[in-house]
């Protein structure tokens with residue numbers, strides 16, 4: 001079938017609830033391998049979005065395919081009241097790659113349900129219900145996750161869930177308190193906690209944050225922010241939940257993003273490429289938190305929680321990450337790609353900022369570097385040009401941030417090719 005026929009059918013039968021718009025347009029994807037996806041017409045695209053960031057190990061990685069095939073031969077799905085073998089082995093393996101006291105894991109399906117579970121756990125553990133998240137955060141689109149997603153996508157969903165508050169994110173390029181790091185001494189945290197303390201009814205449970213705000217615009221907190229945030233949480237008896245859906249499992253050049261600061265969260269959530277393309281997520285916490293929450297009746301499961309299929313894929317993905325030293329690979333690829341982005345920034349005034357690290361990097365477009373006037377129209381034009389020329393990536397902050405998440409399998413030649421497409425696109429807009 002041709003693309004036009006597929007799109008006609010999509011118009012008739014498919015919901016248009018996509019994150020980035022409601023238009024129906026091509027390409028219609030049909031297959032993928034490594035860092036490349038192909039549409040139904042056979043045209044190839046460099047996938048610098050790694051699918052929906054879940055194919056970062058490379059599309060259809062042979063080790064993931066083999067693990068899935070084995071699971072199809074043995075057990076795809078199991079009774080989730082009982083334990084199953086791949087689930088137990090996965091929990092043990094995950095415990096070997098997180099620092100103590102993190103130890104115990106619960107497996108679910110998506111980033112959203114892992115965050116819902118983490119918040120539920122924090123409520124049960126602390127006895128509080130107030131949950132705070134930075135204003136550029138994205139934690140998913142189920143009810144609770146949406147309510148602590150302040151980067152957008154929650155307008156029109158009725159009253160917020162009581163006890164959910166926003167705090168200021170450390171968006172240094174556009175500092176929300178008009179300050180400069182490091183002289184600010186984290187003024188954004190000071191202001192946020194003054195408001196949190198003023199609003200709190202005395203039932204603080206947790207702060208949930210990404211260590212690098214991906215969907216919010218590839219915003220990386222300055223070093224020390226997480227440490228200071230955790231200190232303030234501890235002072236108030238709140239837990240720190242780190243959502244490493246996008247940043248974990250080697251993507252930033254370390255196994256976990258929090259390693260850069262040497263802190264350890266109370267609860268860690270993992271999803272995206274955890275299953276190498278198959279849906280599975282995890283909530284990891286300490287034995288003490290698990291113990292108290294269970295004593296207080298914490299229950300969380302779904303029909304497909306801890307399915308052997310997803311657990312087997314996740315076991316294969318951790319083995320792959322460790323055995324192929326993907327942390328070093330992310331660091332190496334990231335450095336190479338950054339070199340291209342820096343070069344483009346030197347050449348095109350339109351690029352106001354280059355940021356991120358490892359396999360999550362982005363550029364922010366501005367019409368004027370002094371005034372930092374956002375240039376979303378330019379972003380949309382560049383993305384259209386790139387798509388026509390075979391490069392996929394996503395737009396954030398309404399179009400003014402281009403976010404690149406290439407898979408670990410991306411070669412230097414593929415990055416050179418992507419940079420050439422971007423340069424041509426920038427040329428057509430700025431030129």
Ligand SMILES: Cc1ncc(COP(=O)(O)O)c(C=O)c1O
Pocket residue numbers: 109110111112113115138139140141210214215243244245246271272
């Ligand atoms: C940081 C983060 N957390 C949670 C989610 C939600 O994950 P899911 O779409 O699997 O529910 C996302 C999705 O992009 C994310 O980027």
